[in-house]
Amino acid sequence: MDSFRETLHARALAEGFSAMGICAPDATPDTAERLDQFVALGRHGQMSWMAERMGWRGSAAALWPQARSVIMLAEVYTPDGNPLDVLSQRDRAAVSVYAQGRDYHDLVKKRLKRLGRWMVETTGAEIKVFVDTAPVMEKPLAQAAGLGWQGKHTNLLSRDLGSWFFLGSIFTTLDLPFDTPEASHCGNCTACLDICPTNAFPAPYQLDARRCISYLTIEHKGEIDPDLRPLLGNRIYGCDDCLAVCPWNKFAVAASEVGYAHRVGAPPLAELAGLDDAAFRVRFSGSPVKRIGRDRFLRNVLYAIGNSGDSALISAAMPHLSDPDSAVADAAAWAIGSLS
Template sequence: MADLKARLVDKALAEGFAGVGVCRPDSAPGIAERLDRFVAQGRHGQMGWMAERMQWRGDPAALWPAARSVVMLAELYTPDHDPLDVLEQRDRAAVSVYAQNRDYHDIVKKRLKRVGRWLVEQEGCEIKVFVDTAPVMEKPLAQAAGLGWQGKHTNLLSRELGNWFFLGAIFTTAELEPDQPGEENCGSCTACLDICPTHAFPAPFQLDARRCISYLTIEHKGPVDEELRPLLGNRIYGCDDCLAICPWNKFAQEATEMRYLGREDLRAPALADLAKLDDAGFRAMFSGSPIKRIGRDRFVRNVAYAIGNSGDPALVSGVQGLCEDSDATVADAARWAVGRLKDGRTE
């Protein structure tokens, strides 16, 4: 069992993963209770899928009862620039680092399948691979597998990797030696909590998605509450503040997958250009990107909020034409933006 695991780790690292750990499907106790509290408090917002199939999401062993081991793998996407710099360029858009190039789901899943096929060939076992597409609580399982710990911002942290990495899972019927779980090492640091523009963390290790900018710009449908709109700043897809400020990133390793490195046109795109996108233009610009899944209307809604927060009256003409957009939410966002710019408001 130890020999098989050692060879599995070597194979995963050779395929490009930066970290590998193993746990049992039932080795992350407390998941169900945490999920129940999160949903009962309504902190999942419009993400109805969080409440669906909770018996599987809260109990990984129930997802596939035949599984004996879970292999958790880390895939680096460490940026080569400071994601916080663009926040000072108010006529430019801030796009979350992970979405500045190719969709990670496809890249990670293909890599997972190659590792999984190798394991099947070696052991004659069965496997199922998951990349954020099934009712799997990846972060608690990754902590149980020793890849790191869930920090106060609820994302996974690692002494060796920082916090810029995706997670993938291979459930298998093979018996593999489990690793020691990761231990929390945040100490007294509250940098991630303090930097959050919308105060989305009610307490350390707790997130209220309804106030999280990543949720508001990606998952939330319809108008964003007016009290939250000014707090979005120029963030139009996701938010990296709590990740970027984490001191553990001083140990972050460089990403080796070139398809994650930010496209030049997405590092700090001009808001005026993005506001002009129709559906065809949006689809063309974001082909192969995770941004494509939110659709043109939600994306342009976010752009309009960012323009309203820019304080730049020169952008009024760019958003004025959206005030009569066929999508009511876009039109509402555009009118809000025009009103703020004409009033000279930046708060």
């Protein structure tokens, strides 16, 4: 199987993936316990799906007992510039780098399916492909497969790729040679913990999603705690702070997929506040931003307006005081109060 692994690796790179590693389905025995602790402490917030089917999520071997190997693949989406620069442009929206281009679910899954189809045609083995769409703990598996390690911010880091990459997996009935798990190379660095605006890390290697800006702007429904709103700044979808400051990004490689090329940019908050549901759907068609819906999106935009310090934006918030969505109406009132 060593020769097939080499061929598979070459095929994966030809498909556009940046790195590949292989591990056993049961290579992450401590995942279930860590997940149990995370949920028991309530750190998953409103993400009820984290608590559902925990038996599968905590063990890749339980998800598909027939699997003999897990192939982990990385695909980079490295930004051209520093994503933190937009945070000083307070009248404009900051959108996370990963959501600037086309939805990565579609792009990565198509690549996984092509690679998987080739595997089936070549070997006759069974496969299942996943990209953030099933109870699969990709980051621990990727570390077990040698692709990188979970840093103190809990995201995956790589000595070869930096911080900016997506993960996809192919479970297969093939017996393949496993790679050596990667160890942590964070050392004494705490840059990712120190920069977090909301202190979302109770300790190194631990995350409280309830304070994470990515969670708050994407997953959290309804009103956001008033104490946290000023800390969002102009971030309306996600947050890149802890990724952007990582020293390992000096080894980041350029993205080759044109679909990740920046197209959302940093649009004016006043412009975004004027989008109705239809215009929102058109504006963010094919983008991950679309999945949070107009109401949650507009709530975030209004918080950003309240944090802008620009009283001229009061006029953009005023029409939403009577919005049918109570969280939007509350955000509009908060924004106006903050600017008055």
